[in-house]
Amino acid sequence: MGTLKDKIIEVLHTVHDPEIPVNIFELGLVYDISINENNGVQITMTLTAPACPVAGDIIFEVQQKVEAIEEVKDVHVQLTFDPPWTKDMMSEEAKLELGFL
Template sequence: MSETTITLRDQIEAQLRTVFDPEIPVNIYDLGLVYEISIGDNGNVKITMTLTAPGCPVAGDIVRDVQEKIETLPEVMDCHVQLTFDPPWTKEMMSEEAKLELGFL
């Protein structure tokens, strides 16, 4: 019987599911705000993400929360969070669970 191996990507996704936009009761990963997770050989991680609105008043807090939570993982040496608004976020980017939670289904 083989052991289940939790990959670094799985750990990163789990950490991202603990970060919330204070105005929305769904985590940023299921909201579809995370566009890309890049993992370098040297333990450097780059997260490309967006926000639900460009003028989000807690943008700095969310970015800092992502960076701090990813950097707590033992295999991660550094985490860089890149904000982008291209493409703009839409409700269609949410997971089915997030849409259900927010009443969009």
């Protein structure tokens, strides 16, 4: 078994932007994962566009799936648009999958 952060990252790989067939982690939408001493988790993330019509759904899914991890006591998802997301933030795997390489 990995660390709690590894488990969170694994779960984030199961959350997809419905408009793009790649998970939010590989898309580079997750900027930071912080875990405090009480296993409270803060995830700072963005969306591909500020007017994303499924923003609430994605944030809810992140919150729900991370809360389902046994060790996690509390989850706070912080949405930010600073810095704005660009295609350069995607992993090589995501770029390859979407045909950007």
